Amino acid sequence: xxxxxxxxxxxxxxxxxxxxxxxxxxxxxxxxxxxxxxxxxxxxxxxxxxxxxxxxxxxxxxxxxxxxxxxxxxxxxxxxxxxxxxxxxxxxxxxxxxxxxxxxxxxxxxxxxxxxxxxxxxxxxxxxxxxxxxxxxxxxxxxxxxxxxxxxxxxxxxxxxxxxxxxxxxxxxxxxxxxxxxxxxxxxxxxxxxxxxxxxxxxxxxxxxxxxxxxxxxxxxxxxxxxxxxxxxxxxxxxxxxxxxxxxxxxxxxxxxxxxxxxxxxxxxxxxxxxxxxxxxxxxxxxxxxxxxxxxxxxxxxxxxxxxxxxxxxxxxxxxxxxxxxxxxxxxxxxxxxxxxxxxxxxxxxxxxxxxxxxxxxxxxxxxxxxxxxxxxxxxxxxxxxxxxxxxxxx
Numbered sequence: 602x603x604x605x606x607x608x609x610x611x612x613x614x615x616x617x618x619x620x621x622x623x624x625x626x627x628x629x630x631x632x633x634x635x636x637x638x639x640x641x642x643x644x645x646x647x648x649x650x651x652x653x654x655x656x657x658x659x660x661x662x663x664x665x666x667x668x669x670x671x672x673x674x675x676x677x678x679x680x681x682x683x684x685x686x687x688x689x690x691x692x693x694x695x696x697x698x699x700x701x702x703x704x705x706x707x708x709x710x711x712x713x714x715x716x717x718x719x720x721x722x723x724x725x726x727x728x729x730x731x732x733x734x735x736x737x738x739x740x741x742x743x744x745x746x747x748x749x750x751x752x753x754x755x756x757x758x759x760x761x762x763x764x765x766x767x768x769x770x771x772x773x774x775x776x777x778x779x780x781x782x783x784x785x786x787x788x789x790x791x792x793x794x795x796x797x798x799x800x801x802x803x804x805x806x807x808x809x810x811x812x813x814x815x816x817x818x819x820x821x822x823x824x825x826x827x828x829x830x831x832x833x834x835x836x837x838x839x840x841x842x843x844x845x846x847x848x849x850x851x852x853x854x855x856x857x858x859x860x861x862x863x864x865x866x867x868x869x870x871x872x873x874x875x876x877x878x879x880x881x882x883x884x885x886x887x888x889x890x891x892x893x894x895x896x897x898x899x900x901x902x903x904x905x906x907x908x909x910x911x912x913x914x915x916x917x918x919x920x921x922x923x924x925x926x927x928x929x930x931x932x933x934x935x936x937x938x939x940x941x942x943x944x945x946x947x948x949x950x951x952x953x954x955x956x957x958x959x960x961x962x963x964x965x966x967x968x969x970x971x972x973x974x975x976x977x978x979x980x981x982x983x984x985x986x987x988x989x990x991x992x993x994x995x996x
Contacts, residue, residue, distance in 0.1 A: 616730035617776035619768035648818035697734030708842030774929035825996035834938035882909035897925035916957035
């Protein structure tokens with residue numbers, strides 16, 4: 602019997618910084634990277650329904666892991682072997698262009714960060730990327746796959762191409778992939794902005810949980826914004842970077858004595874973060890974390906007046922990052938590009954998790970225990986509400 606196959610095609614919309622140990626994209630896009638992304642979106646979509654049928658998060662997480670292992674495969678599930686899952690994944694890349702992207706403007710520099718961009722050299726990009734191409738995915742289904750599992754896989758393939766991406770800085774909008782085709786009658790690829798909005802609402806309607814998830818997933822407090830539209834997706838991403846930098850940055854003092862961000866007057870929305878980190882540099886022990894930390898960790902603060910460089914991060918041996926709950930995606934429709942921003946509030950950190958303040962080139966170091974009152978999710982909501990994002994379509 603001929604195996605059933607789910608086929609999906611995606612356009613690479615923004616430069617994709619992906620590669621192996623040598624950080625070069627010549628090897629293309631490998632199946633483990635795609636499968637990892639599909640697992641992420643599968644968990645994000647299915648947490649609400651699983652949690653609604655369990656008494657607590659612990660039981661729900663165990664059930665989620667078991668169902669994920671059955672569909673995607675796992676070396677083992679406690680004492681029970683699972684195997685390779687319910688489908689085989691094939692990934693091909695066609696019509697790709699690998700190149701060093703052009704110099705980045707200030708907004709793109711902000712989103713790229715120091716590892717991919719050198720702002721001191723006018724926004725010089727430091728790595729090659731897949732700047733465009735077609736990503737083609739085939740999922741060869743095992744005969745034992747259930748109809749529910751098949752539909753869950755179709756949903757994951759679809760939302761990966763509506764909100765996701767691959768490679769470094771994927772949460773910042775780089776490596777965005779836009780689904781252009783999937784052979785699913787129930788979950789077709791949207792062809793215009795109206796269909797895009799309707800599809801996102803349909804995918805989110807099964808969210809049943811009323812509490813923040815213990816990991817990045819959809820819930821009743823999630824938010825998807827269609828923030829900007831235009832003809833060029835990379836230009837939209839640059840605008841988003843400019844607005845985020847303007848909202849988050851304290852600015853630097855120009856020759857007139859004014860604090861500016863680029864050519865704009867600094868808004869200085871986060872005085873609490875600025876003053877707290879300045880106090881740390883002056884050896885004053887902190888009693889809370891900078892409120893701007895809700896955008897993710899680690900964070901670095903540099904004070905030009907004193908040349909103090911202070912890092913705020915997790916003080917854990919097994920991890921140093923808390924990924925941003927705000928995901929940026931650039932979606933390419935046939936006639937326009939749309940910038941989508943997704944806020945997925947979740948348990949920010951575990952109770953009493955250790956946080957660390959460290960001043961570079963000094964002995965100054967302070968630790969702090971986290972509690973959930975330190976995290977204000979309205980900070981990101983206010984960013985999304987800014988008038989600079991004027992489309993006003995929110996899911």
